[in-house]
Amino acid sequence: MKFIDQVEIKLQAGDGGNGCMSFRREKYVPFGGPDGGDGGKGGDVILVADTNLQTLLDLSYQRNYRAKRGGGGKGSQMNGRGGEDMVIRLPVGSVIYDAGSKEMIVDLDRTGQRLVVAKGGKGGLGNMNFKTSINQAPRQAEDGEPGEEKKIRIELKLIAEVGIVGFPNAGKSTLISRLSAARPKIADYPFTTLVPNLGVVKYADYKSFVIADLPGLIKGASQGAGLGIQFLRHIERTRVLIHLVECTSENALKDMRVLEAELNAYDPGLLNRPRLIALSKLDLCPEKKSLDKKLKSIKKAGFQALAISAVSGAGLKELKEWAVSQLKALEKAGSEKREQPEG
Ligand SMILES: Nc1nc2c(ncn2[C@@H]2O[C@H](COP(=O)(O)OP(=O)(O)OP(=O)(O)O)[C@@H](O)[C@H]2O)c(=O)[nH]1
Ligand SMILES: [Mg+2]
Incomplete structure (x- = not known):
């Protein structure tokens, strides 16, 4: 379609x-x-x-x-x-x-x-x-x-609570296909996903949230490189973001800054959402020591971080739990604000 x-x-x-x-x-x-x-x-x-x-x-x-x-x-x-x-x-x-x-x-x-x-x-x-x-x-x-x-x-503007943003080929579509019933096209080349995909992620007692898999972002997207950034309209309504960076990346933090710059060019407000960096394709990074080093440097820069593999399933439970806890916290903060209106 x-x-x-x-x-x-x-x-x-x-x-x-x-x-x-x-x-x-x-x-x-x-x-x-x-x-x-x-x-x-x-x-x-x-x-x-x-x-x-x-x-x-x-x-x-x-x-x-x-x-x-x-x-x-x-x-x-x-x-x-x-x-x-x-x-x-x-x-x-x-x-x-x-x-x-x-x-x-x-x-x-x-x-x-x-x-x-x-x-x-x-x-x-x-x-x-x-x-x-x-x-x-x-x-x-x-x-x-x-x-x-x-x-x-x-x-x-699609309505999803959680958005997945990352470079092309980072494994975004594979991740949404593991977490939900969505079946987007997955392939070993960049820009497989051309339009956003939505999936419903179920958790605990019949509860669920909607997750959006967006087309890949690259450096210069805000100037029109790759698919550009106009599809970022579809994460305007999300409440939390998951950034996917391949664990094989030489410098995950640097990659993260590139993504941030493009998000910032679209709407600086996006960077204020609760965000998590997920190092993807963990099965391709068997060496625990260097992986831990990468995670540590990301956390040192003030980010929450996790390593996941959509293939082996490692880390997916934690990722889901993180998203749920963030959504719950936001909901609670929202209802408290409503109960005590300012002025
Ligand atoms: N080994 C391994 N390969 C993975 C994993 N996740 C995704 N892949 C592979 O990585 C390639 C890209 O995966 P996609 O899910 O299409 O990546 P994407 O981020 O959606 O890519 P675009 O839509 O092009 O932006 C595919 O060949 C996947 O099979 C993983 O956890 N482990
Ligand atoms: Mg994709």
């Missing part, structure tokens, strides 16, 4: 139906009076967050959306019917911006969340509404109001 995470579309809500000008005509009822009904309301354009969708692909094919116009009012006091709404389904995590002003309209981050993004026009009043004591036969009826027109930009 193709992964599209940005798209611009045009929306047109339905115009309101016109009010009707008509007079009651019936045998034996002279001067029957005005009986023109009102126009119906135009259909709205509505956005709905749907968990069944993972990409904005469909919207990249269809760029124009139009709700139906309201029906016209009729004689015999009949009001027009309302125009049908246009409902657009979007993946959860879609952020909607006004394409003109660039302002954010809404962040659809909850399943089932709905928003009327363009309102249908009001129907016009029929002439039966304009009857007064001095004007018993009004020849006046309103036209319906035009429906709202809008151009919006949609950005998909």
